[in-house]
Amino acid sequence: MAIQKLLSLVFSHLVLFLVFLDLTNSQRLQVGLQVGLGISTSQGLQLGFYRQTCPNAESTIHGMVQQFIFKDRTLAAPLLRMHFHDCFVRGCDGSVLLNSTNTNQAEKDAVPNQTLRGFNVIDTIKSALEKECPGVVSCADILALVARDSVAMVGGPSWVVPTGRKDGRVSIASEALAQLPSPFANINQLKQNFAAKGLSVKDLVVLSGGHTIGIGHCFVISNRLYNFSGRGDTDPSLDPAYAAQLKKKCKPGDTTTVVEMDPGSSKLFDDDYYTVVARRRGLFQSDAALLNDIQTRIYVILQSSTNGITFAQDFAASMVKLGNVGVLTGSQGEIRKQCAMVN
């Protein structure tokens, strides 16, 4: 009893200390300064890059995203995910949008991309921008701006998106498979995947919060439910009551059914994700894995016990970092005319 009390005392103070650390975090200030002064980032991206060359680009994108999401709110999730998948393979260079050719299997056709949606949104926006200012706005920038606007439109935070990304000419399916984190990954693999892109353990736990919106296919969790270690068993890290609910929706061999990752509010960008994970109801092993590392675990418990005290601000800061990963600028790359095809 005494030990439990002591532990909970230590823990509650640790939480307070972490809250304090987070509130004095200078990231937000830096982002604010960049907006105010128009400072370009180290990678050569710049706020308002299209101010002269296509002044209405960002408002055109915003307006069109609004129309799409007004019609179908569930599009916000795949549009956020698409930017993430783009940035993790060859940097944020629009490579996720390229079609395969006779001689090349593109990222789009890699297994993790089977479930991407919303390509038509990007293509429609690109066509409008090509009419407005031909050959000026890159597909990679469109992805970054669409992700930002999508999240903000379903209740999430907004953030600054410096622009000036160029589009790459290369897209290789095997790279997507190798570099995108797997839903079966353990915490060490996840940390490695993020570190390989210059992203921290904090970015990992913060950006995983993107799973507060959207769905997952039953086939991704089939093993977790029915054959976790090859003995017809269920993943013991999954709350048994929740596993039973999931088994009702997801039958073995089901290839089409989807389930909400944040049950009941999968169309709202809130902080529920951390409560879900803390209750051992994270949908994927990669969600559950966030409880297996001291730093990510503390973050999950902190956000879940404080109504996500710093999540919105943290998510915005980590998205800015994600959007800078491996970008092509200046004379690198090209501005594609069609996002699915190199010029």
Ligand code: HEM
């Ligand atoms: C940490 C490693 C991650 C893994 C292993 C992972 C894996 C997955 C998987 C397997 C799905 C389900 C796809 C489906 O069955 O249709 C999914 C969905 C999704 N992911 Fe992640 N993800 C990760 C991180 C992220 C990040 C960093 C973001 C964005 C910041 C993100 C945003 C999303 C969204 C919004 C969906 C829902 C898509 C929809 O509704 O169609 N994920 N993720």
Ligand SMILES: *[C@@H]1O[C@H](CO)[C@@H](O)[C@H](O)[C@H]1NC(C)=O
């Ligand atoms: C469960 O996994 C084992 C080992 O991988 C495999 O031999 C077996 O066929 C699987 N059972 C089902 C029902 O898929």
Ligand SMILES: *[C@@H]1O[C@H](CO)[C@@H](O)[C@H](O)[C@H]1NC(C)=O
């Ligand atoms: C890319 O592939 C999609 C789906 O196969 C097709 O609808 C689209 O027309 C293709 N785009 C280009 C530019 O080839």
Ligand SMILES: CC(=O)N[C@H]1CO[C@H](CO)[C@@H](O)[C@@H]1O
């Ligand atoms: C949206 C999309 O392009 N999905 C493709 C993903 O990859 C599989 C093959 O693994 C294709 O069949 C899908 O069409």
